[in-house]
Amino acid sequence: MNAPFVKDLPMTQPSDKALVPFVSVDNMMRLVHHVGIEQMLRDLSDYIETDFKRWELFDKTPRVASHSDVGVIELMPTSDGEAYGFKYVNGHPKNTAEGLQTVTAFGLLADVYTGYPVLLTEMTILTALRTAATSAMVAKHLAPKGADTMAMIGNGAQSEFQSLAMKAICGVTTIRLYDQDPNATAKCARNLAGTGLTVIPCKTPEEAIQGAQILTTCTADKQYATILTDNMVGSGVHINAIGGDCPGKTELAPGILNRSDVFVEYPPQTRIEGEIQQMPKDFAVTEMWQVITGQTPGRTDDRQITLFDSVGFAIEDFSALRYIRDQIRGTDYFFELDMLADPDDPRDLFGMVQRAAPA
Amino acid sequence: MNAPFVKDLPMTQPSDKALVPFVSVDNMMRLVHHVGIEQMLRDLSDYIETDFKRWELFDKTPRVASHSDVGVIELMPTSDGEAYGFKYVNGHPKNTAEGLQTVTAFGLLADVYTGYPVLLTEMTILTALRTAATSAMVAKHLAPKGADTMAMIGNGAQSEFQSLAMKAICGVTTIRLYDQDPNATAKCARNLAGTGLTVIPCKTPEEAIQGAQILTTCTADKQYATILTDNMVGSGVHINAIGGDCPGKTELAPGILNRSDVFVEYPPQTRIEGEIQQMPKDFAVTEMWQVITGQTPGRTDDRQITLFDSVGFAIEDFSALRYIRDQIRGTDYFFELDMLADPDDPRDLFGMVQRAAPA
Numbered sequence: 001m002n003a004p005f006v007k008d009l010p011m012t013q014p015s016d017k018a019l020v021p022f023v024s025v026d027n028m029m030r031l032v033h034h035v036g037i038e039q040m041l042r043d044l045s046d047y048i049e050t051d052f053k054r055w056e057l058f059d060k061t062p063r064v065a066s067h068s069d070v071g072v073i074e075l076m077p078t079s080d081g082e083a084y085g086f087k088y089v090n091g092h093p094k095n096t097a098e099g100l101q102t103v104t105a106f107g108l109l110a111d112v113y114t115g116y117p118v119l120l121t122e123m124t125i126l127t128a129l130r131t132a133a134t135s136a137m138v139a140k141h142l143a144p145k146g147a148d149t150m151a152m153i154g155n156g157a158q159s160e161f162q163s164l165a166m167k168a169i170c171g172v173t174t175i176r177l178y179d180q181d182p183n184a185t186a187k188c189a190r191n192l193a194g195t196g197l198t199v200i201p202c203k204t205p206e207e208a209i210q211g212a213q214i215l216t217t218c219t220a221d222k223q224y225a226t227i228l229t230d231n232m233v234g235s236g237v238h239i240n241a242i243g244g245d246c247p248g249k250t251e252l253a254p255g256i257l258n259r260s261d262v263f264v265e266y267p268p269q270t271r272i273e274g275e276i277q278q279m280p281k282d283f284a285v286t287e288m289w290q291v292i293t294g295q296t297p298g299r300t301d302d303r304q305i306t307l308f309d310s311v312g313f314a315i316e317d318f319s320a321l322r323y324i325r326d327q328i329r330g331t332d333y334f335f336e337l338d339m340l341a342d343p344d345d346p347r348d349l350f351g352m353v354q355r356a357a358p359a
Numbered sequence: 360m361n362a363p364f365v366k367d368l369p370m371t372q373p374s375d376k377a378l379v380p381f382v383s384v385d386n387m388m389r390l391v392h393h394v395g396i397e398q399m400l401r402d403l404s405d406y407i408e409t410d411f412k413r414w415e416l417f418d419k420t421p422r423v424a425s426h427s428d429v430g431v432i433e434l435m436p437t438s439d440g441e442a443y444g445f446k447y448v449n450g451h452p453k454n455t456a457e458g459l460q461t462v463t464a465f466g467l468l469a470d471v472y473t474g475y476p477v478l479l480t481e482m483t484i485l486t487a488l489r490t491a492a493t494s495a496m497v498a499k500h501l502a503p504k505g506a507d508t509m510a511m512i513g514n515g516a517q518s519e520f521q522s523l524a525m526k527a528i529c530g531v532t533t534i535r536l537y538d539q540d541p542n543a544t545a546k547c548a549r550n551l552a553g554t555g556l557t558v559i560p561c562k563t564p565e566e567a568i569q570g571a572q573i574l575t576t577c578t579a580d581k582q583y584a585t586i587l588t589d590n591m592v593g594s595g596v597h598i599n600a601i602g603g604d605c606p607g608k609t610e611l612a613p614g615i616l617n618r619s620d621v622f623v624e625y626p627p628q629t630r631i632e633g634e635i636q637q638m639p640k641d642f643a644v645t646e647m648w649q650v651i652t653g654q655t656p657g658r659t660d661d662r663q664i665t666l667f668d669s670v671g672f673a674i675e676d677f678s679a680l681r682y683i684r685d686q687i688r689g690t691d692y693f694f695e696l697d698m699l700a701d702p703d704d705p706r707d708l709f710g711m712v713q714r715a716a717p718a
Binding site: 017018022024025026028029030032033037059061064066068070071072073075077078079081084086088090091092095096098099100101102104106108110112113114115116117122124125128155156157158159160161184187190191337338339340341342343345346347348349350351352353354356357358 | 377389418423427434438447451457458459465475483484514515520704707710711715
C-alpha cells in the first residue's frame, strides 16, 4: 500500500491540463487556521450572500438523491454559466454509533467553457462551515434586533460551527446547549471554551430555550421527530432549523410551522426535504434570495416567529467552492491530481495509452 | 507549486477511513498494460453484461445535465443497493480545436451502507473502454451472424477502442475507416497497425460502408448531422450509433430509424439524447437488457437492420467502476487521498479541526 502523498515517480508526466488541484482534509484544516475560523465564516457568508443576490442566474435543480434504509447519498450540482460546481454528500444518522461521520462530503468546481474540472476538495469540514455561514447570514436578516442568545439543540458535529458563525456574523454572545447525550453537550462546551462565547449547558430543551432569541435545532435521526413542540416556541424568536433535511426527517411539530413565517432556499427541494414536507404542497413560504435582494420583506414585526427551514442548497456549495478556489491561489494548500487524460493530440487518446506501455 | 505525487509530510495523519483510493491517469494506463487492452475490453464487457442482467435492481435516472452553448456537463449516478456510483463527464465538441479533449471524465464508487466513497478514478480512458465494451457486447447480440467487417465513421478519440472491442468480443477482422479529416484516419490506421486487424482507410463514407456488416458512427458535432443517409444503409446491417448523445446532437437521417429495429439502454434518457430524439415520443424501441436476459428477441432476421442508439448510461459506468475496484486490490495502481474528514469521535469534527492548529 502506498503511503499517502509519497509516490514513486509516475511513468508518464501529465501536462498542466491533466492536473486538478486537490484540497485534502489536512489542507482544509491548514487553510482554516491560516485564515482564522471566524474570518472564514464571515468570508463564506459574504460569498453566499453574493450568490443569493444572483439567484436567478443559476441553473437550479433539486438534489439528486439515492435513498436506502439507512441513509441517503446526494449529488448537488449548479452552475452560473461560467463555473459549474457540485457536491457529493451522504447522510447516515446511524453512522455515529459505528464511529463514522453522519455526513461526509467532497466537491468539485469546473469551467463551463471547457468542461474541465478546476478544483476537487474535501467538503465535510467545508460543509459544516458553509451551513453555519448560511444560517448566520439568514439570521442576520431575520432574527429579532439585538438578538444575543442562541439555544443550540443537538450538540453534534455542526454545533460549534453554528455557534461561532452566529457570534462572528450576528453578534451572538451566549449559547445555551442541550443534547439528549450529556457527553455531546460537554464536548461542545469544552470546544467553545476560550472563544469568547458564554456557554451554558442545559439539562432540558426547555431550559436551553429560556431567554434565547435564536433557536437552532440540529439533530440527526431519520424520522419525524419533535425536537421543538409547539408549546416551546414563544413569539418573536427566529428558528434556525438545520437537522431536518431529507424525506422522513423533520424536527418541528407542525403547529410551529403554522405560527411561523417560513423562509426557504429552493422551494422544490425544500418541499421534499424540509420541515414543510409535513405541510400541504401549497403552504406559503418565502424564498430567502428575495429577502436578500430586498424584493420581499423578512422580519416585519418583533412578535413574528421567523423560521429558516434549512436543507442545504447547491448554490451554497458553489459559493464555498468559489471561495476555496480563490483562497488557495498562490498558496501550497493543495496538490495536483493527475485526473484528466490529456493527450497532445486530443483525438489521439489511444496513442497516449499505447505510448505509456512499459519498455 | 507542489510537484505532483511528492509532498511534505502532512501536519496530521489521516485514519484509514479518511482515505479514498485514487486511480490517476498514469495508474489507469499502467493497469491497461498490465491486463492487456483486449482482455480489459472483454472483462468490462462481462461486467457490463452482468449488470444489464440485474437491470431492474438498479436505481435509475436520466443523467443530470447542465447545458451551455458550447457543451454539456453531466452527472450519471446509479446504485444497486450495495454500491453507489457516479461519473462526471463533459462533452464539448469545440474542445478539439483548442487542444482539449471533447470528453473528459472521472468517477466515484461509494458504499451505500455508510455513504463513504471507496474509489475515485480517472474515467476519460475508462469511458472510452466501457463505451467500446458496451458497443461490442450489444453487437455480439445483434450483429448478423459471421459479421467480420466494421465501417468506422469518425476516427477520433473513441475509434481505436471501438475497433479493438469489436475484434476482441465479436471476432471482427477488418475495419474500414473514414473521417472528414484524413489526418484522423491516418492516426487511427497507424494506431491499429500491428493489432492483427486489417485496416482500410477510405475516402468517402460510402466506400467505408462497402461490405461492412457493422456500421459505427462516432463523430462529434453538436448539431443534427447526417453522417449516414438513408440511402447508405443496406438491409441486414447492425448500426452502432455512438456519436449522437445529447439534445441537438444526432448522426442518422430519420429515414434510417424508420427502417431499423432500435435498441436502447434507458429509454427516458435516450429519448432526450439519442437518435430517437428525432422521432415521436412513442416511437417503438427495445430495451437492450431485455434482449440480454432473453426476455425479448434481438436480431430475428438476416435482412433486419438493427440499430443500437447508444448514449451511454450510468449502469455501464457502475460496471466499469466495480471492475476497477476489483482490479486494483493488492496492486499499487492507486494511491490514497485524504478526502474524508474522520474525527475519532464522529461528533467532534470541530475538535479535530482545532487540534490541527499549528503549534
